[in-house]
Amino acid sequence: xxxxxxxxxxxxxxxxxxxxxxxxxxxxxxxxxxxxxxxxxxxxxxxxxxxxxxxxxxxxxxxxxxxxxxxxxxxxxxxxxxxxxxxxxxxxxxxxxxxxxxxxxxxxxxxxxxxxxxxxxxxxxxxxxxxxxxxxxxxxxxxxxxxxxxxxxxxxxxxxxxxxxxxxxxxxxxxxxxxxxxxxxxxxxxxxxxxxxxxxxxxxxxxxxxxxxxxxxxxxxxxxxxxxxxxxxxxxxxxxxxxxxxxxxxxxxxxxxxxxxxxxxxxxxx
Amino acid sequence: xxxxxxxxxxxxxxxxxxxxxxxxxxxxxxxxxxxxxxxxxxxxxxxxxxxxxxxxxxxxxxxxxxxxxxxxxxxxxxxxxxxxxxxxxxxxxxxxxxxxxxxxxxxxxxxxxxxxxxxxxxxxxxxxxxxxxxxxxxxxxxxxxxxxxxxxxxxxxxxxxxxxxxxxxxxxxxxxxxxxxxxxxxxxxxxxxxxxxxxxxxxxxxxxxxxxxxxxxxxxxxxxxxxxxxxxxxxxxxxxxxxxxxxxxxxxxxxxxxxxxxxxxxxxxxxxxxxxxxxxxxxxxxxxxxxxxxxxxxxxxxxxxxxxxxxxxxxxxxxxxxxxxxxxxxxxxxxxxxxxxxxxxxxxxxxxxxxxxxxxxxxxxxxxxxxxxxxxxxxxx
Numbered sequence: 232x233x234x235x236x237x238x239x240x241x242x243x244x245x246x247x248x249x250x251x252x253x254x255x256x257x258x259x260x261x262x263x264x265x266x267x268x269x270x271x272x273x274x275x276x277x278x279x280x281x282x283x284x285x286x287x288x289x290x291x292x293x294x295x296x297x298x299x300x301x302x303x304x305x306x307x308x309x310x311x312x313x314x315x316x317x318x319x320x321x322x323x324x325x326x327x328x329x330x331x332x333x334x335x336x337x338x339x340x341x342x343x344x345x346x347x348x349x350x351x352x353x354x355x356x357x358x359x360x361x362x363x364x365x366x367x368x369x370x371x372x373x374x375x376x377x378x379x380x381x382x383x384x385x386x387x388x389x390x391x392x393x394x395x396x397x398x399x400x401x402x403x404x405x406x407x408x409x410x411x412x413x414x415x416x417x418x419x420x421x422x423x424x425x426x427x428x429x430x431x432x433x434x435x436x437x438x439x440x441x442x443x444x445x446x447x448x449x450x451x452x453x454x455x456x457x458x459x460x461x462x463x464x465x466x467x468x469x470x471x472x473x474x475x476x477x478x479x480x481x482x483x484x485x486x487x488x489x490x491x492x493x494x495x496x497x498x499x500x501x
Numbered sequence: 502x503x504x505x506x507x508x509x510x511x512x513x514x515x516x517x518x519x520x521x522x523x524x525x526x527x528x529x530x531x532x533x534x535x536x537x538x539x540x541x542x543x544x545x546x547x548x549x550x551x552x553x554x555x556x557x558x559x560x561x562x563x564x565x566x567x568x569x570x571x572x573x574x575x576x577x578x579x580x581x582x583x584x585x586x587x588x589x590x591x592x593x594x595x596x597x598x599x600x601x602x603x604x605x606x607x608x609x610x611x612x613x614x615x616x617x618x619x620x621x622x623x624x625x626x627x628x629x630x631x632x633x634x635x636x637x638x639x640x641x642x643x644x645x646x647x648x649x650x651x652x653x654x655x656x657x658x659x660x661x662x663x664x665x666x667x668x669x670x671x672x673x674x675x676x677x678x679x680x681x682x683x684x685x686x687x688x689x690x691x692x693x694x695x696x697x698x699x700x701x702x703x704x705x706x707x708x709x710x711x712x713x714x715x716x717x718x719x720x721x722x723x724x725x726x727x728x729x730x731x732x733x734x735x736x737x738x739x740x741x742x743x744x745x746x747x748x749x750x751x752x753x754x755x756x757x758x759x760x761x762x763x764x765x766x767x768x769x770x771x772x773x774x775x776x777x778x779x780x781x782x783x784x785x786x787x788x789x790x791x792x793x794x795x796x797x798x799x800x801x802x803x804x805x806x807x808x809x810x811x812x813x814x815x816x817x818x819x820x821x822x823x824x825x826x827x828x829x830x831x832x833x834x835x836x837x838x839x840x841x842x843x844x845x846x847x848x849x850x851x852x853x854x855x856x857x858x859x860x861x862x863x864x865x866x867x868x869x870x871x872x873x874x875x876x877x878x879x880x881x882x
Binding site: 417 | 593595611
């Protein structure tokens with residue numbers, strides 16, 4: 232008994248340390264964003280909101296944020312749409328070369344972004360003579376987020392009884408009505424997860440954006456370039472805190488949606 | 502297979518086959534089902550019964566043949582354009598809808614106003630005895646109740662044919678027996694044609710007007726419960742439904758509709774023979790264990806003249822309360838004869854030497870196996 236208790240104490244200690252390691256740095260971000268000091272060091276010098284008011288004046292940051300949101304939302308919607316089609320095809324039909332197709336769609340997950348970035352850049356510039364823009368960034372983000380979306384949605388589609396769709400056809404639904412009345416509501420938690428996942432992935436993706444953005448910077452690019460100027464760092468902290476807050480609200484909202492949508496017996500993935 | 506023709510069949514299967522690659526799941530099924538009939542498809546798993554049901558419902562496309570429902574060719578019509586509804590094995594209750602919404606699901610596709618739908622749903626809930634549960638969520642009801650929701654959801658659409666895919670398989674024994682009675686009553690009162698898929702022979706025998714026994718994609722025999730049990734048409738049906746003793750041999754002679762089948766050197770058993778039998782044919786005599794009598798002494802008198810008598814050796818006896826099972830070896834190297842004896846006598850009245858329980862069957866002791874000539878069935882081998 233004694234040794235078990237000792238092990239338990241060590242385990243709890245490990246758990247606490249682990250959680251602290253994960254989250255304390257993130258929690259320090261909002262703390263320092265209110266600190267009246269241009270350098271991010273202790274001790275705190277005083278409370279200020281000036282970094283937040285600076286944000287309102289920083290047009291470069293604002294346009295970078297707006298660019299990232301635009302790309303993120305577009306990528307999330309488009310990738311989830313593609314992911315939904317792919318997941319449905321993978322789980323509902325007997326496809327020839329199903330496994331090879333699956334591997335092919337999943338491949339971008341394991342190819343280094345650097346390789347994708349360089350090769351896409353070469354093809355777009357040399358092959359198609361295209362100008363770089365947020366569109367090219369978005370295209371590369373779709374490439375890397377479709378596998379994520381498909382994974383999430385496939386798990387969701389495999390998770391529910393196929394005879395539910397048959398039952399709706401049996402009860403008079405056309406294929407399209409059956410999709411709308413049964414498949415879509417049941418897959419909805421997966422769709423929400425996929426939208427969030429794709430948005431976040433695109434939103435903080437740096438490498439591909441670095442290779443493929445034209446004159447318009449996305450937020451990660453802007454932040455990295457700001458780091459060269461110490462005076463800009465507190466602005467970034469303020470922005471980071473705001474983003475953190477929005478993410479928490481989003482995640483809580485998604486979780487609430489999920490619990491409300493399908494309760495109890497039918498647990499969701501992610 | 503010859504079937505009595507049904508003048509206006511509700512379902513008519515015309516050499517319906519289904520192939521998956523080179524595997525034949527259903528092989529040229531051809532039969533009719535009468536309106537208002539409770540018809541069962543019975544067979545071991547993988548025999549094609551569910552595939553056949555799914556073809557009638559439109560969930561699988563037949564490779565060959567056609568299915569007529571109420572005289573209309575179904576061809577490759579999708580499920581939503583067929584006058585059938587299905588109760589799925591998993592029930593397929595929509596988890597995102599409540600009970601009433603589940604039952605109303607099919608009605609919403611009709612041109613009905615809200616008040617009519619609400620009225621029909623209320624009636625359906627009453628019919629399956631789920632009054633007042635319409636607002637429950639689907640995870641708040643028991644397995645038996647889910648089964649009733651699935652039933653109500655299908656019946657409320659007033660199909661011409663109701664398809665049931667092992668609907669009672671997931672219920673425990675007691676609940677299953679209750680639901681069997683309810684199902685039968687419901688079918689009687691509604692007059693809808695039921696096609697019921699099951700692998701449980703007792704369920705099929707007790708519920709159905711007629712049963713089609715299937716194996717390896719083929720329909721072996723279609724008959725009433727009594728005929729299937731008493732007059733199976735082949736060894737497979739005989740062996741699948743209930744227990745059966747088989748004696749393989751050759752027809753030695755036929756006289757007055759009774760064939761003598763030689764089952765061993767100089768050993769004959771007599772059995773009623775149909776018109777198709779002739780001396781010299783290989784044949785099997787099948788006898789149910791409960792039609793056989795066993796005694797420790799050789800039967801005497803005129804009873805022996807109209808019965809088959811085989812001398813055997815008791816291998817084992819087991820006392821099962823209402824009956825006793827006795828295994829008897831009549832010839833080395835063949836399957837032992839199984840005999841089921843009703844324990845009608847009390848301990849006080851049981852005569853010494855009679856087999857009323859395991860203790861009175863001494864292993865290795867000689868026993869006399871007898872059964873009346875008309876109790877056996879002659880099968881082609």
